[in-house]
Amino acid sequence: MTHEVLGLPAAARDQWPFAPKFARVNGWRMHYVDEGEGDPVILLHGNPTWGFLYRDVIGPLVRSGRRVVVPDMIGFGLSEKPTRESAHTLDGHIADLSGLVRQLQLTRVTVVCHDWGGPTGLSFAMSQPERVRALVVMSTWAWPDPPGAFHSRIFPWRTMHAPLVGPYLLGRHNVLASRGVYLSVVNREKFRRVAQPAYEAVLPDAETRLLTWVWPRWIPLDESARARERFAWLERELAATKLPAMIIWGREDDVFDAATFANRFKTLLPHAEGPHLVTGRHFLQEDSGPEIAELVSAFLDRLDGQKETDR
Structure with a gap:
């Protein structure tokens, strides 16, 4: 299947040379990339991005001797985009990820997670630790209180996700993909030229953009939030885990600032390595993809070295 058939714009094709693969998970068609050999590294995106976010990370990790799996979460990228809100729950996305990992029979997985890929990937890791080798967290959160002041303010966050305003701004006008990512990178001129078309192209109309304004409603902003118990569980499990871990953060991140998150x-x-600070706002992969790949590869090399020493 060619990139033209998949609907990728010309500006994105040269940067995305990876063969498309598809799996049926929980009734939905999920697109993913599966490159290289060795212990698997799974790269998880958030809202409103897709696997394209990791385009500068995949190649270096493959060349370092790893198998790299990059799924597009259901509702994003080249995956199927359900048009009913009930399809977009946090637990549903965790189940989708678990389904893909089981189908591919992945073990010794390093989970690299960013944004909503954090609650999704970390919940998967805590529920199936026997499949997981290590964790890498970037610009995300994993606790029940509000992620930050940015998400608690009436404007712009709560206003954007209100019942009428959300569908209008994020659905009809694609504000999150067209402006939100742009404002959350450092090199905006480069981003607008080489990356923004790829994010806009996969969300071509209001129906396909449903998840961009529905998923954020799962952020627990008060005691009655529907995801509060899930996040409380996740925080407890992470506090008890002994899985090797590394923290990477964008030093310019103003959504999940490094000093706090x-x-x-x-x-x-x-016990986690880091935090390692790299150039980047919230979408740090856009500014520092190769450096992130180098950090992850070196981290895994150290784990391999420890294993050899223990023999």
């Missing part, structure tokens, strides 16, 4: 992960996972 990276350091809170360090408290939650005191």
Whole structure:
């Protein structure tokens, strides 16, 4: 299947040379990339991005001797986009990820997670630790209180996701993909030229953009939030885990600032390496993809070395 058939714009094709693969998970058609050989590294995106976010990370990890799996979460990228809100729950996305991992029979998985890929990937890892080798967290959160002041403010966050305003701004006008990512990178001129078309192209109309304004409603902003118990469980499980871990953060991130969020992960996972700060706002992969790949590869090399030493 060619990239033209998949609907990728010309600006994205040269940057996305990876063969498309598809799996049926929980009734939905999920697109993923599966490149290389060795212990698997799964790269998880958030809202409103897709696997394209990791285009500069995949190649270096494959060349370092790893198998790299990059799924597009259901509702994003080249995966199927359900048009009913009930299809877009946090637990549903965790189940979708678990389904893909089981189908591919992945073990010794390194889970690299960003944004909503954090609650999704970390929940998978805590529920199936026997399949997981290590964790890498980037610009995300894993606790029940609000992620940050940005998400608690009436404007712009709560206003954008209100019942009428959300579908209008994020659905009809694609504000999150067309402006939200652009405002959350450092090199905006480069992003607009080489990357923005790829994010807009896979969300061509209001129906396909449903998840961009529905999924954020699962952020627990008060005691009655429907995902509060899930996040409380996740925080407890992470505090008890001994899985090797590394923290990478964008030093310019103003959505999940490093001083608050990276350091809170360090408290939650005191054995974790880092935080390693790289150039980047919230979507740090856009500015520092090769550096992130190098950090992950070196981290896994150290784990391999420890294994050899223990023999």
